[in-house]
Amino acid sequence: MSSNYHWLYRGTTEIFPSQPSNNPDENLEARLSNIDRPLRVKLGIDPTGTDIHLGHSIPVRKLRAFQDAGHTAVLIIGDFTAQIGDPTGKSEVRKQLTAAEVEANAQTYLEQLRPIIDFDTPGRLEIRYNSEWLKDLDLTNILELLATMTVGQMLAKEGFAERYEKDQPIYLHEFMYPLMQGYDSVAVEADVELGGTDQKFNIAVGRDLQRYFKKRPQFGLLTPILIGTDGVQKMSKSLNNYVGLKEEALSMYSKLEKVPDDQIKTYFELLTNLPLDNLPENPRECQKLLALEVTSHYHGKEAAKQAQQSALSLISGQAKEAQAVPEYSLAEIEFPVKLFYLLNVSDLCASSGEGRRQIKNGAVRLDGKKMTDVNAEFTSKEELAGKTLQVGKKKFIRLTAD
Numbered sequence: 001m002s003s004n005y006h007w008l009y010r011g012t013t014e015i016f017p018s019q020p021s022n023n024p025d026e027n028l029e030a031r032l033s034n035i036d037r038p039l040r041v042k043l044g045i046d047p048t049g050t051d052i053h054l055g056h057s058i059p060v061r062k063l064r065a066f067q068d069a070g071h072t073a074v075l076i077i078g079d080f081t082a083q084i085g086d087p088t089g090k091s092e093v094r095k096q097l098t099a100a101e102v103e104a105n106a107q108t109y110l111e112q113l114r115p116i117i118d119f120d121t122p123g124r125l126e127i128r129y130n131s132e133w134l135k136d137l138d139l140t141n142i143l144e145l146l147a148t149m150t151v152g153q154m155l156a157k158e159g160f161a162e163r164y165e166k167d168q169p170i171y172l173h174e175f176m177y178p179l180m181q182g183y184d185s186v187a188v189e190a191d192v193e194l195g196g197t198d199q200k201f202n203i204a205v206g207r208d209l210q211r212y213f214k215k216r217p218q219f220g221l222l223t224p225i226l227i228g229t230d231g232v233q234k235m236s237k238s239l240n241n242y243v244g245l246k247e248e249a250l251s252m253y254s255k256l257e258k259v260p261d262d263q264i265k266t267y268f269e270l271l272t273n274l275p276l277d278n279l280p281e282n283p284r285e286c287q288k289l290l291a292l293e294v295t296s297h298y299h300g301k302e303a304a305k306q307a308q309q310s311a312l313s314l315i316s317g318q319a320k321e322a323q324a325v326p327e328y329s330l331a332e333i334e335f336p337v338k339l340f341y342l343l344n345v346s347d348l349c350a351s352s353g354e355g356r357r358q359i360k361n362g363a364v365r366l367d368g369k370k371m372t373d374v375n376a377e378f379t380s381k382e383e384l385a386g387k388t389l390q391v392g393k394k395k396f397i398r399l400t401a402d
Helices: 003-009 028-033 054-068 099-113 139-146 151-155 160-165 172-188 197-212 249-256 261-271 283-299 301-315 339-345 352-360
Strands: 014-016 040-045 072-077 125-129 192-196 219-223 327-329 364-366 388-391 395-400
Touching (some): 003 054, 054 192, 072 172, 151 160, 172 197, 339 388, 352 364
Parallel strands (some): 192 219
């Protein structure tokens, strides 16, 4: 590995093709060293929801590394492909979105990416919407794209084979997704495409299509899939083991300072720029440094330090001293209200059933007092306003009357 390109390999799982060659079409370092212009580095995001979590940030951070090295980030908003939905890793067909839903989601995505990507340096960022070229493809163009792949190749893609074996529906429009993502690389003349390890198939299709259309084939650079805060499964909102980029500073800090010991170094490598050979030896100090560093990146140093102090206050039972606790308004709640229901609607628990279980397990506190009555009920806002409701050591809100 060349010392000039250390930034290229940090947090990188695979670069392909990876032949040890001086040919700039077969070796990315050779391409970087033997080109008289900035590389065009593509990252596509499909705005299928409203929230981005730290797992999504990893390829975006790599995109920033290329920007800092003088190259051009080509951020593709998949406003057209998002209406189909990437079938990668999905056991069922994804819900198709409207154009209005996709556009609204895209704006929230861009806002959340601002702490990571350089939006300001001239020549360092292109934001493109793939509807620019995909919406104008006619049937002749679409048939030409379809003719570049076989059904067998498509069924080899992760997710399709499993669904086919289980006799679950695979719709023809889903076969178009990797072809359209690949065509994005043709349209923007990408030199490099970034993505998680689950995107290798789609990125390889882009290389094949570039060859077909007589373009220089791109390199694929794959980044790891981040394990969630549970230390077991990949980070996912549906698994409730995620840290969202737009979470309140206190919530972000509190989740990160509980990252399992065996995941700490990986989190440092993928989510920070700190040297990995100079981390604290004490695991607890490592957790606190990680939480402070990542929270500072998204909220600023002062907010991160305040979150750290607030987290200490909450853990020590001094919840009223915590200044950065996110607030939840009781204005729309109908009283009387059950505690388990309040835990659900405030998103402290995923359901009322989980709320009951957390109360039974002794994990729920109201202003530091453990709540053990599963049927606890409150008759008015005044009983709750100003108090801190907490589940475990990571989740807490301050209840407000309005």
